[in-house]
Amino acid sequence: MSNAKLPRDFYTRASVLAIARDLLGQRLVVAGAGGRGRVAGIIVETEAYRGPQDRASHAHGGRRTARTETMYRIGGTAYVYFVYGMHHQFNVVTNVADVPHAILVRALEPVEGLASMRRRWPAPPPVLTNGPGKLCRALGIDRALDGADLLGDRVWIERGAPPAPRAIARGPRIGIDYAGPWAARPWRFWIRGNPFASRRDAPARPTASAPRLPGRAARPRG
C-alpha cells in the first residue's frame, strides 16, 4: 500500500538520527475535522533531539515535567508543544518508552488540502509550510494533538518516496544557540535544494554516502 501508515517498529528503532533521515519523503497527515478535509504534506526537513545527553533537548539531564512527559512515551507518539507565545511545534517521539528521543518536523511540501491550509490565515503567506511553526498552523496542529498515537486516526505518517541518499543534506540544528557545542552537531536533515525547506541557504554538507559535487551546490534555484 502506498498510503500505509508507518508501523510502530519504524519509530522504536534506537537511532534517532537514522529515523530523522528516514522521515524525509514520508507524508504527514492530519485527519479532517470541523467540515474540513484532511491535510497533508511531504516531510522535507527534520531535526533530531537525542534525549538526556543532548543539551538542546527538553529532556536534557533526564528532565521530566508535565510538558516533557510526552517525550517518554513509546516511539510513534506525537509531541506537540507551544513556544514564543504563538507557535506550536510538531515532533515525533522515537525509541522505546522512557527513552526521551524526539524529532522536530521543520518543513513540509504541502500536497493535500491547500485551500484548508490557506484558510488558517487572514492573509496566507506564499509558502505555507516552510517552518516548524508555520506547518503546525497550516495543518491545524496544536496541543490537542500532544500525545496522539501516530498509529491512530487523528494524525499519522504515511509511507512515501524516500529521497536518494545523495539528495539528503545535513547540518547544525536551528534556534538552539543556548545549547553550546550541541548546537553544532549536524542533526538537522533536509532534502537538498528543496524549495519548501525552511532555510535554503544554510550550510550544507554531503552525507557520508554522498560524493561532494563540484562547484554549484549552493546555486539558487530558478
Added chain:
DNA sequence: CAGCAGATTGACT
C-alpha cells in the same frame, strides 16, 4: 508568585 527564556515568524532598517 514574579521573572524570564524560549526547537519562531514577519516586519522593518
Added chain:
DNA sequence: GTCAATCTGCTGC
C-alpha cells in the same frame, strides 16, 4: 542585519 509579538512552563524566591 535587528527586533517585537505573545504566553507558557519553569525556576527561584
